[in-house]
Amino acid sequence: MDTVKDAVNSLFGRKPTGPKVRYGVVGAGWITQAAFIPGVGQTSNSVVTILVSDDPEKRDKLGKEYNLKSYSYDQFSQALAEGHCDAFYIATPNNQHKKFAVPALEQGYHVLLEKPMEVTIEDCEAILAAQKKSGAKLMIAYRLHHEPGTVEIIDRVHKGDFGDARIFSSVFTQDLKPDNHRAKHGYDAGPVPDLGTYPINAARNIFGLEPIEVTAIGFKTPGREFLKMEHDTINVTLRFPGDRMAQFVVGYACAFSEGYKVVGTKGAFEVNPGYNFGSGIKISYKTTINGKEDSKTFPETDHFGGETEYFSECILNNVDPEADGHEGLNDVRVIVAIKESLDGKGKTVKIKSEQRSKRPVLEQAKTLSLAKEPKVLIGRDSQKPGATSSSGSETDVLSSNARQSNTWTTARTECNERMTNFNI
Amino acid sequence: MDTVKDAVNSLFGRKPTGPKVRYGVVGAGWITQAAFIPGVGQTSNSVVTILVSDDPEKRDKLGKEYNLKSYSYDQFSQALAEGHCDAFYIATPNNQHKKFAVPALEQGYHVLLEKPMEVTIEDCEAILAAQKKSGAKLMIAYRLHHEPGTVEIIDRVHKGDFGDARIFSSVFTQDLKPDNHRAKHGYDAGPVPDLGTYPINAARNIFGLEPIEVTAIGFKTPGREFLKMEHDTINVTLRFPGDRMAQFVVGYACAFSEGYKVVGTKGAFEVNPGYNFGSGIKISYKTTINGKEDSKTFPETDHFGGETEYFSECILNNVDPEADGHEGLNDVRVIVAIKESLDGKGKTVKIKSEQRSKRPVLEQAKTLSLAKEPKVLIGRDSQKPGATSSSGSETDVLSSNARQSNTWTTARTECNERMTNFNI
Incomplete structure (x- = not known):
């Protein structure tokens, strides 16, 4: 990156290189696989380009399925350095939010961070401080x-x-x-x-x-x-x-x-x-x-498509999102x-x-039509966390997913995804 | 009363003299006028025969309307002595329950007592003790x-x-x-x-x-x-x-x-x-x-008809009601x-x-059809206590009642009902 670009990034965060904001996804649990990645496919202004996961099977299969460049958690700094995205969606467990959000924000990446923001007030304040320093956008993922x-x-x-x-x-x-x-x-x-x-x-x-x-x-x-x-x-x-x-x-x-x-x-x-x-x-x-x-x-x-569409608009138009770090x-x-x-x-x-x-x-409301849930969800903690849902039809979908996923579970030899999140 | 009758009354409470249990009503607020008296009219086994109220207008008008013998609160012991009913429905304010329930029970009258039973545990226990002593039936009016x-x-x-x-x-x-x-x-x-x-x-x-x-x-x-x-x-x-x-x-x-x-x-x-x-x-x-x-x-x-029908069955068949004093x-x-x-x-x-x-x-469920609310409710505290209801139609009825009642309010010169209750 040249110095002018660096200066701009440090004032407003990274300026997307194309018409769509490119997202890196950190954590590939149920919410990411079943909701976020499909949801981004419904937007007009966003695309998922990289995946950060500690599960080699997820990196491999999801990488191929969605054409994503994959990194392990240990390679996160490499992902930050290589710059194949403009923003990160972070959906790790709650106490692993700061760990990814702070370095991403510090390097000018915009961050869509799953709720709750973090576990302690101090960690939330550290994320806020990183955001203020770089000028990148930070939104807590209040989809509602x-x-x-x-x-x-x-x-x-x-x-x-x-x-x-x-x-x-x-x-x-x-x-x-x-x-x-x-x-x-x-x-x-x-x-x-x-x-x-x-x-x-x-x-x-x-x-x-x-x-x-x-x-x-x-x-x-x-x-x-x-x-x-x-x-x-x-x-x-x-x-x-x-x-x-x-x-x-x-x-x-x-x-x-x-x-x-x-x-x-x-x-x-x-x-x-x-x-x-x-x-x-x-x-x-x-x-x-x-x-x-x-x-x-x-x-x-x-x-998920709706919140991402909105956040990408904020990034593209340099507008501060409503659900900023203070909201979180x-x-x-x-x-x-x-x-x-x-x-x-x-x-x-x-x-x-x-x-x-x-x-x-x-004015924040978005009406993107619901993406289809992928038929197969991969790896540990990739199933919906609750045993029942409020809707019969959803339960049926869930059971069907669970059945299909069992095939994968049996087939694979290792599952070492340590950080997956299931924010509903 | 002869001694045999006295002995029976003191074992099981008063034995009704006719096929229907005759109720005396104590307190003539909204619940009594709008719900209890009309409700008793729906039963097969109960009738209201006397009214105890401190409001001369209520005694006069309700007495005529429903053909009731009326007593003031000060005349309650006279009402107990004269025996023109077998049971009392007590719907005074909560802290005035014991005052009427205890002497009624002690003299063998069955008591249908509005909830909550009383204000203090001691007063509830006094009511329970009076009930146990006489053997009369006591039911707390849990209409549901x-x-x-x-x-x-x-x-x-x-x-x-x-x-x-x-x-x-x-x-x-x-x-x-x-x-x-x-x-x-x-x-x-x-x-x-x-x-x-x-x-x-x-x-x-x-x-x-x-x-x-x-x-x-x-x-x-x-x-x-x-x-x-x-x-x-x-x-x-x-x-x-x-x-x-x-x-x-x-x-x-x-x-x-x-x-x-x-x-x-x-x-x-x-x-x-x-x-x-x-x-x-x-x-x-x-x-x-x-x-x-x-x-x-x-x-x-x-x-109200349902609970009264049930309580009268208990009295007539000498069965202890489910919602007894311990429930209250x-x-x-x-x-x-x-x-x-x-x-x-x-x-x-x-x-x-x-x-x-x-x-x-x-088996306790009763399906008596709903009585019509009287068009006119008389005296102070005779209106529904809340300003709005959950149902549009009921609100309309209420407003209509309120309008009609205002005529009475204007017409009458005195309203000194001190003890009226509005248990919903």
């Missing part, structure tokens, strides 16, 4: 910020359709499979960071405020000893300014269930499904305003405070977050 | 224990349709009107006893277990200073044996909203509407079992523990309740 139903209901709340929104309530659970990595790494890979990020983020953006206090009560389900965490089910109460309440239950030890409800002074609504994605999942809301009921169902869209950090502050509350056996913990000037808006 | 959809879903949980039920979650709110008595008497008339009794009772009977621990976080809505209570919105977390969780939010400071959700190891369900009653309210549940969705809506039934006491133990937790700013409080041997069963 680009889902039409989600941004519409947020917009309606902010317009006052339900009066003053006072109560947010949510249940989000899945029946975690014993072999999933989330079962093995305590709180940091557990239901609060993994599932709780959804209601935390939804409540913050619906109220348009940051929580000031949290109390969490933990539960441990008998007979689920494979869940290596102190609590597999947690009820969280958040106090927001003006004494608004958000409450959510997350858990790994029962059937799949999701959705949220908001009650305002003039009306209420329920979004269900509200968090999930994929075949057969149509985000829907039901409203009751002054006693009158109504409902709206949104078409299936490709959430504010969720992590809550996640960290919940841990402190649980450690204190339900003590109430204060949270100090900066108020956000940006919130998801209607 | 006789609602077909409610007992069916409880039955399905107990049969294992959803696997092991692990999580109960509920929101129950109403926009309390400033002139309602519930706004004026602190915790004891507030959302936890008034609305919280529903999710507490539902969770206990769905799990078939008694909670062992509670944590409650309180909120106070700005601009609702007329709500004379420390917290107008509360999130409650209950720990049940086997580390099952029940969670509910109740509040008086936002729109009407209700329903509950249960997640088990095999599936989940949502009941919505699940607590409400009246015109247009059809209890409905939606299930998801192994990813397959289904739903069922039950016909409108007269909940177990809910009150939770309500009292929630207060202690709120007073301790969210400290976790232990609960010690006796396990129940009885739970609501399918």
